[in-house]
Structures are given as structure tokens and as C-alpha cells.
Amino acid sequence: MKNALMAVMLLLATLVVPVRAADEVVNIYSYRQPFLIEPILDAFTKQTGIKTKVVFAKKGLLERLKREGKFSPADIVLTSNFSLLLQLSDEGLTQSLQSEVVAQNVPEAFRDPSQQWIALTKRVRNIYTSKARMGDLSEIRYEDLADEKYRGKICTRSGKHPYNLALVASMIAHHGEAETRQWLKGVKANLARKPQGNDRAQVKAIKEGLCDVSLGNSYYYGKMLEDEKQRTWAQAVNINFPNQKDRGAHINVSGVVLAKHAPHKADAVKLIEYLTSAQAQQLYASVNMEYPVKQGVKLSSLVASWGHFKEDGLAIAELAKWRQKALALLDETRFDLN
Amino acid sequence: MSRLWSSLAWAFALACVLPLMALVSESAQPGSGVFSQLLESVLWDYIANSIQLVFWVALLSVVFGLPSAWLMAMCQFPGRRIFQWALMLPLAMPAYLIAYVYTDLLDYAGPVQKTLRHWFDWQSPNDYAFFEVRSLGGAAVMLALVLFPYLYLIVRTALKEQSYGLINASRLMGCSPWRSFFRVSLPMLRSAIMLAIALIAMETLADFATVHYFAVNTLTTAVYDTWLGYNSLTAAAKISVVMLLLVFGFIGLEKYSRRRQKLYERNAHQHGTLYHLSGAKALVATLWCSMLLFFAFILPMLVLLSYAIEHFDTAWNEAFFGYATTSLLVASVVAAICVVVSLVILGHQRYHQLFQAKWWHRTPSAMASTGYALPGTVLAIGVLIPLGQLDFALNEITSRWFEWQPGLIFSGTVVAIVFAYVVRFNAVALGSIESSYAKISPSTDMASKTMGLGMVAMMRKVHLPLLRKGCFSAALLVFIESMKELPAALLLRPFDFETLATYVYQYVSDEQLENASIAALTIVLVGLLPLIFINRLAAKA
Numbered sequence: 001m002k003n004a005l006m007a008v009m010l011l012l013a014t015l016v017v018p019v020r021a022a023d024e025v026v027n028i029y030s031y032r033q034p035f036l037i038e039p040i041l042d043a044f045t046k047q048t049g050i051k052t053k054v055v056f057a058k059k060g061l062l063e064r065l066k067r068e069g070k071f072s073p074a075d076i077v078l079t080s081n082f083s084l085l086l087q088l089s090d091e092g093l094t095q096s097l098q099s100e101v102v103a104q105n106v107p108e109a110f111r112d113p114s115q116q117w118i119a120l121t122k123r124v125r126n127i128y129t130s131k132a133r134m135g136d137l138s139e140i141r142y143e144d145l146a147d148e149k150y151r152g153k154i155c156t157r158s159g160k161h162p163y164n165l166a167l168v169a170s171m172i173a174h175h176g177e178a179e180t181r182q183w184l185k186g187v188k189a190n191l192a193r194k195p196q197g198n199d200r201a202q203v204k205a206i207k208e209g210l211c212d213v214s215l216g217n218s219y220y221y222g223k224m225l226e227d228e229k230q231r232t233w234a235q236a237v238n239i240n241f242p243n244q245k246d247r248g249a250h251i252n253v254s255g256v257v258l259a260k261h262a263p264h265k266a267d268a269v270k271l272i273e274y275l276t277s278a279q280a281q282q283l284y285a286s287v288n289m290e291y292p293v294k295q296g297v298k299l300s301s302l303v304a305s306w307g308h309f310k311e312d313g314l315a316i317a318e319l320a321k322w323r324q325k326a327l328a329l330l331d332e333t334r335f336d337l338n
Numbered sequence: 339m340s341r342l343w344s345s346l347a348w349a350f351a352l353a354c355v356l357p358l359m360a361l362v363s364e365s366a367q368p369g370s371g372v373f374s375q376l377l378e379s380v381l382w383d384y385i386a387n388s389i390q391l392v393f394w395v396a397l398l399s400v401v402f403g404l405p406s407a408w409l410m411a412m413c414q415f416p417g418r419r420i421f422q423w424a425l426m427l428p429l430a431m432p433a434y435l436i437a438y439v440y441t442d443l444l445d446y447a448g449p450v451q452k453t454l455r456h457w458f459d460w461q462s463p464n465d466y467a468f469f470e471v472r473s474l475g476g477a478a479v480m481l482a483l484v485l486f487p488y489l490y491l492i493v494r495t496a497l498k499e500q501s502y503g504l505i506n507a508s509r510l511m512g513c514s515p516w517r518s519f520f521r522v523s524l525p526m527l528r529s530a531i532m533l534a535i536a537l538i539a540m541e542t543l544a545d546f547a548t549v550h551y552f553a554v555n556t557l558t559t560a561v562y563d564t565w566l567g568y569n570s571l572t573a574a575a576k577i578s579v580v581m582l583l584l585v586f587g588f589i590g591l592e593k594y595s596r597r598r599q600k601l602y603e604r605n606a607h608q609h610g611t612l613y614h615l616s617g618a619k620a621l622v623a624t625l626w627c628s629m630l631l632f633f634a635f636i637l638p639m640l641v642l643l644s645y646a647i648e649h650f651d652t653a654w655n656e657a658f659f660g661y662a663t664t665s666l667l668v669a670s671v672v673a674a675i676c677v678v679v680s681l682v683i684l685g686h687q688r689y690h691q692l693f694q695a696k697w698w699h700r701t702p703s704a705m706a707s708t709g710y711a712l713p714g715t716v717l718a719i720g721v722l723i724p725l726g727q728l729d730f731a732l733n734e735i736t737s738r739w740f741e742w743q744p745g746l747i748f749s750g751t752v753v754a755i756v757f758a759y760v761v762r763f764n765a766v767a768l769g770s771i772e773s774s775y776a777k778i779s780p781s782t783d784m785a786s787k788t789m790g791l792g793m794v795a796m797m798r799k800v801h802l803p804l805l806r807k808g809c810f811s812a813a814l815l816v817f818i819e820s821m822k823e824l825p826a827a828l829l830l831r832p833f834d835f836e837t838l839a840t841y842v843y844q845y846v847s848d849e850q851l852e853n854a855s856i857a858a859l860t861i862v863l864v865g866l867l868p869l870i871f872i873n874r875l876a877a878k879a
Binding site for chain 1: 375376379380383446447462463472552553555562563566567568569571715718719722723726729730733743745746749750825828829830831832833834840844845847848849852
């Protein structure tokens with residue numbers, strides 16, 4: 001018994017020893033699932049010999065970073081949407097990244113003016129429609145989703161998910177609060193079921209015949225085609241780029257910040273530079289089916305097959321401004337409730 | 339010595355309440371009007387949903403757990419020996435797993451509805467009505483299926499510790515078994531049932547994963563919305579505090595209602611059962627238990643197993659052994675700490691209440707139960723605040739004296755996770771040891787006091803042996819809860835720290851449980867180890 005106790009104590013002791021500033025490592029707080037970024041991080045380690053360590057959580061990493069202050073082990077934070085990028089820099093948890101390489105790789109529109117954050121990939125908020133039941137809807141607009149002809153035909157995930165929240169914020173930016181409220185009421189009236197599941201689950205619902213129209217990010221289409229079980233879901237839908245005749249499709253970004261107290265700053269900068277490099281951007285495109293921010297990087301052949309499309313040029317800061325209002329409208333219209 | 343003991347009890351209690359205090363002090367800061375804005379729009383719906391959910395989960399848990407506990411303690415029927423421990427198995431099943439599995443089975447695209455459509459030639463969802471899994475009712479059933487073993491375990495223990503004397507007397511006086519149950523057993527079980535319901539209610543209130551997956555908006559949703567969406571930890575803390583007050587109000591009311599009721603059993607250790615069931619009655623008993631076991635445990639396990647076989651290539655990962663060891667280690671340490679902390683606190687309470695019961699003697703145990711109703715991520719923030727401050731103070735001192743900074747040795751290591759778990763699950767340990775304590779008559783204490791035993795000696799020589807069963811089940815419950823716990827570990831973990839639950843989560847969060855099915859099975863299987871171990875110990879004792 002005593003021996004067992006000793007063994008437990010020793011094992012625990014190894015766990016308790018805090019992460020010390022070991023050389024040649026970059027510590028990452030990630031809001032994105034590790035399996036999405038692993039291939040890219042592995043390639044980085046292979047090329048530079050610098051190891052990476054990841055803590056993944058969908059909630060609260062910002063709060064943790066704040067509380068850890070100057071002792072934080074985190075070097076960089078990876079996020080899956082723009083609002084977290086802005087929150088991190090607004091809270092003073094980031095530092096300016098001075099890098100010629102990054103400045104060359106990433107167009108200005110996708111960097112903070114003072115280099116507090118850098119976008120890495122773009123993703124479009126698409127409208128998926130049933131191939132069998134809806135015909136050609138390539139000219140559809142987000143505004144149309146409130147149209148009565150879609151009564152009982154729309155599926156979506158929670159309105160409060162960051163991806164939908166950003167879309168609603170963009171609607172407020174373009175049409176104002178009152179019109180967006182009406183739009184949300186219209187979309188809600190058209191829902192086939194209470195908002196639930198993730199973006200893929202909506203495509204599955206279209207395939208099963210529960211609804212005909214759904215909102216979803218572009219890369220899910222590619223991801224579903226790769227998955228044996230989900231392939232038939234994707235094959236049942238068309239992927240449409242909304243608002244091509246006017247302002248263009250709403251886009252969101254994933255990105256990265258350099259933590260204010262990064263203990264391995266030099267290596268962290270190397271990693272961020274790598275993430276914006278042609279090689280990593282190529283991996284983002286081919287493995288995750290996202291749109292690279294770096295100009296001239298080849299899209300995955302599937303993504304390229306969707307053709308060119310027009311992007312909504314709304315500034316990211318403008319989206320951020322309307323985020324809380326968007327949330328308030330969603331609560332007010334009881335979008336997620338029965 | 340007894341003074342040291344008491345100080346220790348208060349120190350433990352204080353440590354447990356620290357995270358909540360940190361959150362309350364956050365919530366005392368001026369808010370941004372988010373709270374009132376929510377109040378005007380959706381908050382009442384969330385409150386109504388939370389209350390309904392707690393009500394249904396509690397009711398279903400009683401429906402599932404009470405008859406089973408009574409059958410197990412009182413009756414002899416085929417399969418009883420197996421069901422006795424097997425009905426605890428669902429405890430090892432995280433609620434989010436069972437929710438995922440049942441959604442897969444029962445939603446529109448699932449095999450059940452597909453088969454029905456095929457049989458009856460229905461074409462679209464408009465042709466027929468089917469139970470909507472992703473609903474409040476669905477969430478209540480899922481939560482009740484994995485939480486009813488609490489009630490089962492606590493009530494069964496209470497029944498076993500009841501003497502049959504009163505029941506036999508009531509039977510001699512002409513009560514039927516049913517009447518004797520309602521007139522004698524049930525009133526005596528009231529405190530055990532209420533205790534179990536309180537635990538289940540808190541667990542339900544703190545759940546986020548299941549309700550989120552089922553798209554049911556509860557107060558926990560409000561906590562996350564306000565914190566992450568409206569960016570106001572202050573308003574989030576306020577809602578958490580309201581939730582906690584609700585639970586305490588509920589527990590207080592129950593305690594108040596039976597303030598005059600005192601039950602002590604002396605000749606509690608009788609063996610054997612009261613009724614021997616045969617024929618149709620035995621069949622019903624066996625069927626009832628088998629069905630519970632099937633739906634709460636066997637079926638979900640089979641589905642997970644089928645995922646695991648189908649997706650073996652993507653789901654197999656040699657790193658599991660490491661994750662499993664980490665999970666096991668952390669859970670065992672937390673279980674041990676919780677039992678010790680509870681014994682110290684309850685021992686203190688018992689000793690001081692013996693001669694002069696004052697409300698403040700109960701305060702430490704109330705303080706040490708506060709963490710249970712806090713949603714995991716919120717609790718994690720509550721843990722980060724004081725531990726972070728401690729780290730900063732420590733670094734300040736060491737850098738001044740030794741010009742050396744150790745970094746975040748509390749908030750940045752596994753210490754934070756262990757601390758968070760102890761704060762969260764202490765209520766479980768306290769509850770189960772306290773209900774054992776309640777069975778020891780004060781005259782025992784008085785006798786030992788007369789013989790000159792002090793507080794410590796009384797604990798060691800008299801109480802501990804009598805509390806053994808309570809301690810076992812406390813350790814078991816805390817262990818299993820810690821194995822399953824997710825949100826706090828996710829947020830507090832240091833680099834290179836992965837438990838089975840955090841590993842599974844990265845896939846579940848993308849609705850791809852199939853790819854982590856083997857790890858998910860491992861969570862359940864590792865959770866079973868202590869069940870078997872404790873069961874053996876209990877059998878020996």
C-alpha cells in the first residue's frame with residue numbers, strides 16, 4: 001500500500017512541476033480543434049525543429065490568459081473567428097508583431113493596423129440548398145431567407161454561434177437595426193425546426209428531407225465530401241455564394257495573435273511567419289478547404305471548382321462593432337427558442 | 339487537538355468557498371445593463387426551462403431509482419445479485435455521451451425512425467409524429483438515465499441501514515407490503531431521497547454539454563451567453579449566484595421541514611431480505627431492472643462499440659493509455675482528498691453539535707458544498723482568480739528574497755484541476771458521509787465521551803469504523819464524477835495534459851464522436867474499475 005502511495009505521489013509530482021521555459025518550443029492556446037491544425041504544426045516542426053504544444057478549449061482561454069498575466073506560458077493564440085481576435089487585442093493581451101515576412105504575406109485588410117492580430121484564413125458563410133428539391137439558387141441573397149416562399153424550409157445552427165452572429169452583425173452594418181430585426185423574425189418564421197446541431201448537421205437534415213435550405217461555412221462542404229459517411233449528405237446539396245449580384249458573400253476569418261507575455265517570442269514569431277507562408281497557406285487550403293489570405297496560393301482543386309466569387313468588403317472592425325447588438329437582437333426575437 | 343481540528347475544518351471550508359467568493363466579488367462590480375436586458379428578453383424562459391428540467395430529472399430519477407432501491411434492499415428475485423451493482427453502471431456514463439448516442443438512434447435520420455418509415459411507408463416528417471429527442475423532455479430523460487443511480491445508491495444504503503423492526507411491526511399490525519412501504523419506509527427515507535434529489539438537481543443545473551447539444555436553453559446557457567457573448571463575467575457571476583441561492587434555499591427548506599425528526603437505528607446490521615418474490619412478481623422485478631440497465635447502459639455501450647468497430651482506424655490511438663493514466667490518477671487523488679476534507683468537516687460539526695447545536699456548526703459543510711451547482715467553466719474561472727493571486731504573491735516574495743520566480747505553480751499546473759474538482763465534487767462526498775453519520779445515534783458519542791475519548795480519538799475509534807460504507811461510496815462517486823468531468827479540466831489544464839474526457843471532447847465538439855469512440859468507451863470502462871473494487875470491499879466489510 002505504501003509503495004503504491006509513493007508511486008502515486010511521484011507521478012503527481014511530475015505533473016505538478018510547472019512548464020518551464022524550455023528551449024525551442026512554442027506554446028499555443030487554441031480555440032480550434034487540435035486535429036485541424038496538427039498537420040500544419042507538424043510540418044512546421046519538421047522544417048524548423050521547433051516543437052509546439054497545444055491547449056485547446058472553446059471557451060475561456062481569453063480569461064485564463066488574462067488571469068495568468070506576465071507568467072502566462074502561452075506564446076500565441078489561434079482563434080476560429082474574428083471577434084476573438086479583436087477581444088484579445090482590446091483586452092491588451094496581445095503584442096504588436098513586427099515582421100516583414102508577415103507584412104508581405106498578408107494583405108493589409110487582413111491585419112490589424114498596429115499588427116496586434118493577423119488573419120490566417122477566410123471562410124464564406126454559404127447557403128446550402130437541396131439539389132433535388134430547390135433547383136438553381138446561385139443568385140440567392142441572405143435577405144431572401146426571410147421570404148415567405150421558404151416557410152418551413154430553413155435549417156440552421158444556433159443563431160448565437162459566432163459564425164451566425166457575425167452574419168447578423170454584417171446585416172446590421174448593411175441594413176441597420178430595425179431592418180435586421182424584421183429579417184431575423186422572417187428567418188425564424190421560416191425555420192423547419194428549432195436551431196440545433198452544427199453546420200454539417202443542417203446539410204444532413206437537407207439530405208434527409210427535413211428542410212431544403214441551410215446556412216453553413218464553405219469548408220464544411222469539402223470536409224463532408226472527404227468523410228465516407230457524410231459524403232452522401234454533401235452530394236445532396238448545392239453550395240451557393242450569396243449576394244453575388246450586390247455586396248458579395250459574408251466572410252469570416254480565423255487568425256492568430258502573439259501573446260503579450262510570450263516567453264518564446266522569437267520562435268513564436270517564426271511560427272506565425274510560417275503560418276502565413278505559401279506552404280502553410282497551401283496546407284490550410286488543401287487540408288482544411290479554407291481560403292488562404294496570402295495572394296497567389298493555389299486553392300484546393302475542389303474549392304477552386306466552386307469558382308470565383310465576390311466577397312463582402314465590410315471591414316472586420318465594422319463587424320465587431322455590431323456583434324453585441326446582434327446578440328441582443330437574437331435574444332429579442334427569441335431566435336433560438338421554440 | 340480539537341481546536342486544531344476545528345481550525346482545519348474551517349480552513350477547508352474556506353478554501354472550498356474561495357472560487358465562489360471570487361466570482362461574487364466580480365459580480366458586485368457595476369454591471370453593464372446586460373442583466374436587465376436579458377431579464378426583459380429571454381431570462382424568464384431560461385429560468386422556466388431550468389426549473390422544468392430539474393423537476394423532470396428529479397421525478398424521473400425517483401421513478402427509476404426508488405423502486406429499484408427498494409427491490410434490491412427488501413426483495414429476493416432472480417438476477418438481484420447482478421443488478422445490485424450493475425444498476426450503478428450508468429453513473430460511469432457521461433451524460434453528453436448518452437445524449438449523443440440516443441440522438442443518433444432516435445432523430446429523423448436515425449435507424450429507429452428510418453425503420454418505422456420503411457414499415458409504414460411514411461414519406462416525410464409531416465406523415466407522422468415522433469418524440470423529438472432534442473428537446474427539454476429528451477434532455478430530462480438522458481440526464482435522469484445517468485443520474486438516477488445516485489438516488490438508487492443513497493436510498494438503497496439508507497434502506498439497508500434501516501432496521502426491519504419497524505417494518506415487521508407494521509406488517510404484524512396488518513399493513514400490506516405496499517402500505518408498510520408508504521407508511522413506514524417512505525417517511526424514514528425522506529431525508530435520503532431529498533439528499534439524492536438535491537445532488538441530482540445541482541448536477542442538472544450545472545450541466546451544459548447535454549442541454550447545449552439538445553438546443554435547450556437553460557440558466558447555464560444564460561451564464562455562458564452573458565460571459566462570452568455579452569462579454570460580461572460580472573453578469574454571468576450574478577446568474578451563477580442566483581442559481582446557487584436557489585439550490586441552497588431548496589436544501590434549507592428540506593432541512594427545516596424535518597427539524598424535529600430524528601432517526602437513529604441501532605440494530606441496523608441485519609442480513610437477508612424481507613420478501614421473497616416469485617412468479618409474476620419476480621418477473622416484473624427482473625424485467626424492470628433489466629430494462630433500466632439496458633437503456634441506461636447496455637444500449638449506449640453497444641452503440642459506442644459499433645462506432646469503435648466501424649471507425650477503428652481513426653479511433654485507435656496509442657496515446658490513450660497515457661490519457662487513461664492521467665484520468666485515473668487525478669480522479670483517485672481527488673476522491674481521497676474529498677473524503678478526508680468531508681471527514682474533517684463533518685467530524686467537527688458532529689462533535690460540536692453533540693452538546694450545543696448552533697447553526698454555525700453547520701456552516702463549514704454548507705460552505706464546502708457550494709461548488710457543485712457551478713457550471714464547470716465558470717467554476718474554473720473562479721478557481722483561476724484566487725490561485726492566480728496566490729501565484730503572483732508567491733512570485734513576488736521569491737523574487738524579492740531569492741531573485742527567483744517559480745511561475746504559476748498553483749494556477750498553471752494540475753493543482754488547479756485537482757482544486758477545482760475538490761470544490762466541485764465535495765458536496766457529493768459530504769452528502770454521502772453525512773447520511774451515514776446521521777445513522778449513528780448521539781448516545782454512542784455520549785458514551786465514548788463519558789469514557790474520556792477526545793474528538794480525534796472518537797473519530798478514529800468510534801466513528802470511522804461506522805462510517806466506512808459512507809466513505810467508500812463517497813470516494814466512488816467522487817472518483818466517477820472526476821473521470822467524467824470536462825469543462826474545468828479543459829480550461830485549467832497545463833500543456834501536455836490530456837485526460838480521456840478532454841481528448842473525446844475535441845471530437846464531440848464537432849459532432850464526430852465516432853472518431854473518438856474508443857476513448858469514449860475507455861472513459862466508461864475505467865470508471866467501472868473502482869465500482870468493482872469498491873463493490874468487493876463492501877462485500878468484505
